[in-house]
Amino acid sequence: xxxxxxxxxxxxxxxxxxxxxxxxxxxxxxxxxxxxxxxxxxxxxxxxxxxxxxxxxxxxxxxxxxxxxxxxxxxxxxxxxxxxxxxxxxxxxxxxxxxxxxxxxxxxxxxxxxxxxxxxxxxxxxxxxxxxxxxxxxxxxxxxxxxxxxxxxxxxxxxxxxxxxxxxxxxxxxxxxxxxxxxxxxxxxxxxxxxxxxxxxxxxxxxxxxxxxxxxxxxxxxxxxxxxxxxxxxxxxxxxxxxxxxxxxxxxxxxxxxxxxxxxxxxxxxxxxxxxxxxxxxxxxxxxxxxxxxxxxxxxxxxxxxxxxxxxxxxxxxxxxxxxxxxxxxxxxxxxxxxxxxxxxxxxxxxxxxxxxxxxxxxxxxxxxxxxxx
Amino acid sequence: xxxxxxxxxxxxxxxxxxxxxxxxxxxxxxxxxxxxxxxxxxxxxxxxxxxxxxxxxxxxxxxxxxxxxxxxxxxxxxxxxxxxxxxxxxxxxxxxxxxxxxxxxxxxxxxxxxxxxxxxxx
Numbered sequence: 001x002x003x004x005x006x007x008x009x010x011x012x013x014x015x016x017x018x019x020x021x022x023x024x025x026x027x028x029x030x031x032x033x034x035x036x037x038x039x040x041x042x043x044x045x046x047x048x049x050x051x052x053x054x055x056x057x058x059x060x061x062x063x064x065x066x067x068x069x070x071x072x073x074x075x076x077x078x079x080x081x082x083x084x085x086x087x088x089x090x091x092x093x094x095x096x097x098x099x100x101x102x103x104x105x106x107x108x109x110x111x112x113x114x115x116x117x118x119x120x121x122x123x124x125x126x127x128x129x130x131x132x133x134x135x136x137x138x139x140x141x142x143x144x145x146x147x148x149x150x151x152x153x154x155x156x157x158x159x160x161x162x163x164x165x166x167x168x169x170x171x172x173x174x175x176x177x178x179x180x181x182x183x184x185x186x187x188x189x190x191x192x193x194x195x196x197x198x199x200x201x202x203x204x205x206x207x208x209x210x211x212x213x214x215x216x217x218x219x220x221x222x223x224x225x226x227x228x229x230x231x232x233x234x235x236x237x238x239x240x241x242x243x244x245x246x247x248x249x250x251x252x253x254x255x256x257x258x259x260x261x262x263x264x265x266x267x268x269x270x271x272x273x274x275x276x277x278x279x280x281x282x283x284x285x286x287x288x289x290x291x292x293x294x295x296x297x298x299x300x301x302x303x304x305x306x307x308x309x310x311x312x313x314x315x316x317x318x319x320x321x322x323x324x325x326x327x328x329x330x331x332x333x334x335x336x337x338x339x340x341x342x343x344x345x346x347x348x349x350x351x352x353x354x355x356x357x358x359x360x361x362x363x364x365x366x367x368x369x370x371x372x373x374x
Numbered sequence: 375x376x377x378x379x380x381x382x383x384x385x386x387x388x389x390x391x392x393x394x395x396x397x398x399x400x401x402x403x404x405x406x407x408x409x410x411x412x413x414x415x416x417x418x419x420x421x422x423x424x425x426x427x428x429x430x431x432x433x434x435x436x437x438x439x440x441x442x443x444x445x446x447x448x449x450x451x452x453x454x455x456x457x458x459x460x461x462x463x464x465x466x467x468x469x470x471x472x473x474x475x476x477x478x479x480x481x482x483x484x485x486x487x488x489x490x491x492x493x494x495x496x
Binding site: 062065066069070073261265266268269270271272273275276278279365366367368369370371372373374 | 383384385386387389390393394455459461462463466470474475476477478479480481482483484485486487489490493
């Protein structure tokens with residue numbers, strides 16, 4: 001009994017000590033919970049702030065990317081429009097329908113050549129006509145000489161008739177009258193003949209002048225034709241040069257447009273890469289803001305990927321996506337020409353590849369820029 | 375008049391696709407995710423080509439392709455080409471099994487996308 005009385009204070013103290021530890025533990029747990037809650041709230045606030053800031057940055061980036069894409073498209077369209085205008089202007093120098101400047105020059109040269117040929121023919125005909133007129137004049141001169149001789153003979157015959165008629169006396173009187181009339185007619189014929197001869201004589205110098213001038217015109221036409229043919233040859237050379245120049249300009253224009261389109265294509269791929277990275281960043285921000293468990297995973301190769309399937313950190317599809325997103329940043333890797341010539345697994349022989357980088361070969365995943373048609 | 379439906383949750387990507395396909399002269403309609411795209415494809419019979427992203431909210435591209443195949447829309451002449459950053463062969467096979475006609479990996483060259491769409495249109 002004494003022992004129980006002596007041990008009573010010690011039992012009391014022990015009970016007090018045990019009750020105090022439980023309270024302390026409870027208090028510590030409550031403090032820890034409060035601290036965790038406070039940290040969680042600070043974390044959520046920080047995540048919300050970061051999400052907001054990053055979201056704003058991404059939105060601005062997106063707007064800038066859209067604007068750059070717009071400008072690039074405008075550049076390509078302006079280049080195409082410019083080249084179209086150049087093609088139209090240069091096409092006027094030479095066109096397939098033969099309406100170009102060079103074709104017109106050649107046609108004009110051909111027309112002039114034809115005209116000169118016609119002129120030469122006309123001059124020849126004129127010279128022949130002048131020669132015929134000369135011959136006729138000569139024949140007329142010969143004829144007038146004959147007529148002159150005839151009129152002289154007629155006059156002599158008239159005189160003889162009048163002499164004989166005078167010898168006959170009164171019986172010969174009518175013969176005198178006839179002879180006198182005949183003499184008058186002969187004199188008229190002779191006078192007319194003289195006028196014809198004089199006219200022919202006047203005509204001869206004119207015919208000579210005509211002949212000289214037609215000969216001069218023929219010679220000048222021949223000389224001009226020779227000179228024009230030399231110039232027509234030069235015009236032909238200029239026309240050929242214009243054609244060559246037009247082809248060269250159009251070829252250079254096409255090459256330049258192709259280069260601009262190709263360069264803008266590379267730039268557009270760069271913009272797309274930027275957008276892909278932005279999307280990745282949004283996804284990461286979602287992870288940060290909503291918690292890992294609540295963010296839906298990316299599509300996996302499994303047949304039924306509906307909804308979240310677990311922590312994103314362990315989801316395999318993220319890895320190849322990150323790879324394909326990073327790889328195209330280096331434009332040379334994005335070029336189909338630099339890709340390995342291979343064919344993804346499990347594809348049939350009927351699959352057609354638009355990209356020339358893909359062909360039968362070892363298995364690999366498709367890379368940035370690859371196109372596969374089934 | 376035929377139409378192209380572009381389904382992608384990125385407005386930048388939709389813009390790039392629209393600009394790349396503008397030379398085709400075909401009208402272009404946009405959707406922001408798989409569900410929106412499915413509704414538009416089912417509602418508009420003039421849509422005969424779909425350019426479809428894979429990773430999207432609400433409904434991803436593979437699911438949308440499978441839904442279109444199941445509803446018989448593809449049997450009525452709808453052609454689907456996937457346009458995505460993914461390149462894994464298993465995903466490609468799944469899309470092919472769902473009736474897709476092609477697979478293009480982003481970032482794409484505009485002329486390649488246009489060639490693929492023209493090939494389907496012809």
